[in-house]
Structures are given as C-alpha cells and as structure tokens.
Amino acid sequence: MSISRKMPADVARSLAERGRMRARARDTSADAWRRETFTLPRPEAREKAREMFARFPKAAYMTEIERWRELDDGSIEFTMRRLPTAD
Secondary structure (H helix, E strand, O other): OOOOOOOOHHHHHHEEEEEEHHHHHHHHHHHEEEEEEEEEEEEHHHHHHHHHHHHHHHHHOOOOEEEEEEEOOOOOEEEEEEOOOOO
C-alpha cells in the first residue's frame, strides 16, 4: 500500500480551484437580485431609500437596504436590493 503525499503546489492548486468554484457559485450575474448603490448626503439618502421602498414595496419585491456606510465627508453610501419583478 502506498501513501500519497501532496506537495505544497498540489495543495495550492486544489485550494485555488475550490476558490474559483465558490466564486462562480456567487457570481452576481446569475443572482436574481437587482442591486443599486447610491452615495448621497444623509437627508437625500433617507429620501432616496423611502422613494425606493414606495416604488418597490418590501412585501412584493423583498426590497431591503443590503449594506450601508457613512463616508468621511458625512455622505451615506448604501446598496438597495430587490427582486426584479413582483409575482
């Protein structure tokens, strides 16, 4: 019986291939969600989010703020996520 030993290059190739497979699985082009990213001053950001929720209601489009952050200048960068159509 022989013992198979992997060389560091074999391990690296295996891990790289696994990473590529995971990246393909997460590919946003195959994702059903529509995302829009905005960077606006705080009051305009709130208004834009309200507008998006009014235009694409959460109950029908599963609309949500996927992520947000405050920038150094006080602006808000946020990403709205929704389904492309309601059933």
